[in-house]
Amino acid sequence: MVELVLPNDTNQLGNLLGGRLMHWIDIAAAMSATRHSNHVCVTAAVDEISFLQPIRLGELVTLKASVNRVFNTSMEVGVKVFSENSLTGERSHSNSAFLTFVSIDSERKPVKSVQVVPETPDQIRRFEQALFRREQRLKHREETKRLWSEKGINKEG
């Protein structure tokens, strides 16, 4: 997915708004998840996103999304973001993000999705690392639940 950074996408410094980039990341990942599973897919979680360097007004933003691994009803989608000065051709990697999407059926219930078949060395590496990240995510979710319940607070605060 390619976007052009326009004035309405920027802050007072002429840099791309973080929220706009997160929106584009979510859209690119959703398209990837939906095309893979042939079901509507919803965002269940987004891992930490770091902003490595500002993206400037007038630059092109290329988002490359791929389904790294399917678990059962959920899948990890990775999005790599590149910014490009279209006048000089200079291109740099500005962000990476991992998102978890869940395929849902017509009753809005999670539904199993087909597995990806990694072929290239990069796809195999992403497939293997996705399992580790899922374990970390689930561990973090359980730990947070435990701490919240110890303190007597629920999800709504």
Ligand SMILES: CC(C)(COP(=O)(O)OP(=O)(O)OC[C@H]1O[C@@H](n2cnc3c(N)ncnc32)[C@H](O)[C@@H]1OP(=O)(O)O)[C@@H](O)C(=O)NCCC(=O)NCCS
């Ligand atoms: C995501 C959603 C469909 C999960 O439904 P649920 O009834 O909690 O389903 P389950 O607990 O059975 O979980 C389904 C899958 O989602 C995964 N999942 C759910 N929450 C997750 C989270 N926070 N992080 C990672 N994975 C998560 C589970 O691990 C499970 O994966 P698996 O089937 O591959 O093992 C539901 O919570 C939902 O609709 N959320 C709102 C989604 C939305 O509106 N997103 C837009 C942004 S607000």
